[in-house]
Amino acid sequence: MGASMREMREQALVYLVEWEGRDPQRYNVDGIIRDAWINGNGSDAVWKESVERHHIRFLVGDWVRITVEAEDGFTEHHYGPIENFRKPGGSFYKRHVAKPYAAFVHPEYTRSHVVPLADLVEEINDFEIITEWSEVHKGGPQHNYGVYQCIGIHGPYPPPATTLVIHKVSGRKKRFCDACNTPQQRAGLADEALMYQRNAKSTILELRADPTLITGPTADPGRLWDKTPADECRSWADVFPWLVPAPAAELYKQWKEAQRASVAA
Numbered sequence: 001m002g003a004s005m006r007e008m009r010e011q012a013l014v015y016l017v018e019w020e021g022r023d024p025q026r027y028n029v030d031g032i033i034r035d036a037w038i039n040g041n042g043s044d045a046v047w048k049e050s051v052e053r054h055h056i057r058f059l060v061g062d063w064v065r066i067t068v069e070a071e072d073g074f075t076e077h078h079y080g081p082i083e084n085f086r087k088p089g090g091s092f093y094k095r096h097v098a099k100p101y102a103a104f105v106h107p108e109y110t111r112s113h114v115v116p117l118a119d120l121v122e123e124i125n126d127f128e129i130i131t132e133w134s135e136v137h138k139g140g141p142q143h144n145y146g147v148y149q150c151i152g153i154h155g156p157y158p159p160p161a162t163t164l165v166i167h168k169v170s171g172r173k174k175r176f177c178d179a180c181n182t183p184q185q186r187a188g189l190a191d192e193a194l195m196y197q198r199n200a201k202s203t204i205l206e207l208r209a210d211p212t213l214i215t216g217p218t219a220d221p222g223r224l225w226d227k228t229p230a231d232e233c234r235s236w237a238d239v240f241p242w243l244v245p246a247p248a249a250e251l252y253k254q255w256k257e258a259q260r261a262s263v264a265a
């Protein structure tokens with residue numbers, strides 16, 4: 001190949017950015033050129049392989065999620081930006097490395113951690129982002145012509161929401177404008193779910209110890225205001241279904257089916 005390195009870089013960037021729509025910051029372009037064109041035969045398959053191999057999954061500043069083991073067998077999801085990269089022992093790299101081992105993150109709700117890259121999750125993976133206007137504003141408030149406003153950081157006149165962000169684990173939703181649909185705001189949604197989990201700890205522990213608490217007796221039909229502990233438990237489970245331990249959730253499902261059947265009979 002007679003092309004100079006500069007020419008090859010330009011050509012590689014055309015392929016990566018213009019043809020394939022990739023972010024060039026996230027690729028080791030020289031590595032791709034070396035593997036695909038200098039050492040490789042330049043075929044499509046070899047190009048694809050090289051691009052894959054030289055993808056940079058994480059950069060400093062990227063928001064990530066770590067899974068932290070808390071007491072009593074709880075796991076918690078914590079979010080924060082990558083502050084720097086570390087060696088296996090936790091020490092700093094003295095120069096830039098293509099494949100760092102671990103990242104240092106300092107999430108808001110936990111102590112700081114050095115976490116192997118293999119254990120990090122891109123924060124965006126934890127959210128579903130919906131942008132179709134009709135979906136974002138489905139059931140919107142009548143007093144505002146059916147349009148939801150952004151609940152991000154604005155003064156008294158927030159703009160219309162353009163995205164519906166769903167926290168996959170909890171199903172909790174928030175609507176943002178494009179400017180507010182940031183990792184920080186999304187992490188805030190997940191942090192709220194974490195706070196609900198922490199606040200419900202005793203209920204979750206009780207249900208783990210005895211899942212049948214959720215199928216206990218209902219209030220006397222003449223005294224429905226006088227809720228039983230099982231009624232309270234079921235009301236809670238209806239609001240926070242993602243926090244119900246699996247065996248209790250299964251029993252509750254069966255209980256609801258039995259209730260429906262007895263009403264139908």
Ligand SMILES: [Zn+2]
Pocket residue numbers: 150151152153154158159176177178179180181
């Ligand atoms: Zn906004």
